[in-house]
Amino acid sequence: MSMRPHDNPERVANSEASADEHTLYEHTSDDEGYDGRPSGELSEGDHDILESEDERERLLTQDEGLRGMLGRKGSGVKVGKWDRKKEMKKRRKGGDAESSTLMYEMEEGIGASRTSLRSRRSSESDEQRLLAIRSQKKARRQSLLRRIGIYVSIIILFVVLLAAAYQNSTPKDIKDAAAMVSNGTSLFAPTTILISLDGFRADFLYRNLTPTLNQFIQEGISPKYMLPSFPSVTFPNHYTMATGMYPEAHGVVGNTFWDPSLEKEFFYTDPERSLQPHWWGGEPLWVTAEKQKVRTAVHMWPGSEAHILDQEIAYIDKYNGSEMLPRKVDRVMGLLDLPGPKDIGASANTPRPQLIAAYVPNVDGDGHKYGPNSTEIRKTIANADAMLGAILKGLHERNLTNIVNVIVVSDHGMATTDVSRLIQLEDLIDPQELSHIDGWPLYGLRPKNASSLPRLYKQVKERTASNPNVEVYLRDENMPTRYHFSKNQRIAPLWIVPKTGWAIVTKDEFDVEEGKKKGDVYHPRGLHGYDHEHPLMRAIFVARGPAFPHVGGSKMDPFQNIELYNIVCDSIGLKPAPNNGTLRLPLQPTGHHNDTQTSPDETPDDPVSTYPSPSSSSSLATMSSTFDSLSSILASASGLENPSSEPALDETSTLDMPASETAVESEDKGESGHKESLWEWLAHEAEGVKEWVDGFIHDHVPEQGDGNKGKGG
Incomplete structure (x- = not known):
């Protein structure tokens, strides 16, 4: 009788059958248990055979289990390199816990009997595996995005810190080196000269007295006029131009005023009552510049001596009303001739300033003293124009015309009293x-x-x-x-x-x-301080230079002087402090001063003729004053060879006689009876003479003025 190979366990060791066959037979039976010897009784050869069988059984069982999961039939066994690679790939791609469980069951002798059950569950397992794979991919994507976000944040933070370190560690002159321009002998950082002609009324430009300013207008950009701020007096408006703030905002609300909180009076001509920092609010140009390491020189500008915000300024020139105009030219040119930061001989104690603000009081002073239509003021206007011409000539000689910005302004106009x-x-x-x-x-x-x-x-x-x-x-x-x-x-x-x-x-x-x-x-014979929008109160603004790259003669819309602060800051790269202005560079032209459609130059009536007098007696007094002054003027003018020509500005000319002297002469004659007979004649001849007198005064003999009440500004 023949025996099945597994009927006698002892035959395993001596059988010619291979260990593989034994292993296959041993584990494909679901009906009989294993009754081999205890492991402790096995020989060394038995151990080797068992370990070899265990390894082969594991591989075969794994393959069979995978076939069962995929519903494939056949008992053929293929164990080799390519199958192992496929298995490793499946493990990496998520051959999940279900596969591991199946392999475990097969190793215990259960897998073969559950092949059909696994087949039935294969679809559910596939769906779960796909969901698991998708979930893992989603988690990986979210993790990747988080890592990318963290990396980007780190990079941005690093760049910000690097920029801050550079900003704090690099001197401004080095950072601005790229903006420096050479005039052939020195490198110049952005530089602006700001010149204020106090009391220069806008229509003074139309009197054929200002060839430099008129040519300057043709080379730069300007409105027909710039509006002052209310009240149109010197100290509030100069500080408004310096801060970009209305007087109500910066606190200098007049040339004289009372502060109820301080219980003190501000009086502009008294240093003991005007040069304390508590009067001056806001942040003026010179403080803004120095805080940003831009060296500044301020020449007599109102408020500059008050040591505002405790900021040290490179150069502060104290007010000197008697300084001659040529000295101002020398001062400006001397500041520009100082060594720059890149020049040999540069000194921290004497730096070359990038902002020069200069105040010129002459036109305002003579406007108060003689009146805005006097002969004297004509010469003063011409002298101020000549001073500007000397500065522009100095820039040309230094090859700085296209390197240095020049801005010319005034603070208000003037009206005849x-x-x-x-x-x-x-x-x-x-x-x-x-x-x-x-x-x-x-x-x-x-x-x-x-x-x-x-x-x-x-x-x-x-x-x-x-x-x-x-x-x-x-x-x-x-x-x-x-x-x-x-x-x-x-x-x-x-x-x-x-x-x-x-x-x-x-x-x-x-x-x-x-x-x-x-x-x-x-x-005084001339006054200001009135409605800031009145034509007689209009000021000027003209600018030229690299910060104003416009076609020469460009015209822009009129604006108020609160805008000047931002314009100057932008011209030299400063960050403005908070202010009331909104205008920024580049300025926007609206046309050209030479356009045919440009409105003609406007010369407002002065004295103002639009306001009626409150009484006829006042009108009579006005006529008396006018003709008394005119009598001596006509006497002087009668000696001119060519009455239609423009009066000369020679200081020895009889036309330079102050109106007060002519008025005294007329009054003396009146005391002897001459004044009354003259008025009788004028009263009868007024209708015929009026037109001739008005034309003569307008065309040839500006109204004379006299004296100073002691209240300028």
Whole structure:
């Protein structure tokens, strides 16, 4: 009787059958158990055979299990290199826990009997495996995105830190080296010269006295005029140009004013009452520049000596009203001739400034003293133009014309005064009820008793109702919004604002009735401080240089002087401090000054003819003053060889005689009876003479002026 190979376990060791066959038979039976010897009784050869069988069985079982999972039939066994590679790939791609479980079951002798069960579950396993694979891919993508985000954030942070380190460690002159331009002998960083001609009215350009400025306009960019800020007086407007802030914002609200918090008075001509830092708010140009390591020189600009914000300035020139104009030219050129930061001999103690701001008071001074239509002012205007010509010539000689920016501005205009256009303060209000009087020629009133403010306002309104040449405002109620003159406690609560050409005076300054009776001439002969939008208050702005790369003669729309601060900052690469301006470089031209459609040059009436006088007696006084002055002027003019030619500016000319002297002569003649007979003749001949006189005065003999009341600005 034949026996099956597995009936006698001892035959395994001696059988000619291979160990592989034994292993296959041993584990494909589901009915019989294994009754071999304990492992401790096996020989060394048995151990080797068993280990070999275990390894082969594992591989075969794994292959069979995978076939079962895929529903494939056949008992053929293929074990080799390529199958092992496929198996490794399947493991890497997620041959998941289900496969591992199946292989474990087959190794325990269970896999063969569950082939059909695994086949039934194969579809479910595939779906679960696909979901697991997708979940793993999604997790990997999210993980990758997180890593990328972290890396990008690290790179950005590194760049920011590197830039900050560079910014803090690199001197500004080195960082600006790329912006430096050579004039052939030295490297120049962006540089701007700012020149203010105090009191230079916009229409002064149309008097054939300013060849340099008119040519400068043809080379640069400018509006027809620049508007000052209210009130149109020197200190508030110069500090507005320096800060870009309205007077109500920077705090210098007038040439004179009272601060109720400090309980102190600001008075512009007194250093003890004007050069303390607490008066000056905002951040002026020279402070902005020095804070950003741009060296600055300030030549007599109002407010520059106050040591604002405790900032040290490279050069501060104290005010000297008697300095001659050629000295100003030398000063500006001397600053430009200093060694630059890249030059041999450069010194931290004497750096070359990139911003030079120079103040020129001459036109304003003579405008107050003689009047804006006097012969004297003509010569002053011409001299200021010649000073600018010397500066531009100096730039040309140094090959700096296209390297250095030049900006020329003024702070306000000027209007002619007259006794007939005066208002007596005592006729409107009792000064004994006031604690302080601010401003001039407009008056800000502070009542001693705050409760009396409504009554005093009503009183002044009633007493000026018949005079259209004066306006009355309460700071907190009806001050015009366009003035930007209400949001500061330094602004007085009650204001009397005269129309342009008019002035308010106290009796200790000038007794109006007595002055009219005596024929006195009111000093000063020229005034400003009026509505900043009036044509006689218009200022100038002209700019040329690399920061203004426009076609020569470019025209732009008029703007207010709060814009100047930003323009200057941009011209030399400064970051402006907060201010009220919005205009930035590059400026936007709207045409050309030579365009045929450009509006003609406008010369406003001065004296102002649009405001009626409050009484006929004032009109008579005006005529008397005009013809008294004219009589001596005609006497001088009659000796001219060519009356139609322009009066010479020779200092020895009889036309240079101040109006006060001619007025005195006329008054002396009046005392002898001559004045009355002259008026009788003029009264009868007025209709025929008026047109000739007006034309002669307008074309040939500017109105004379005289004296100085001591209140400039």
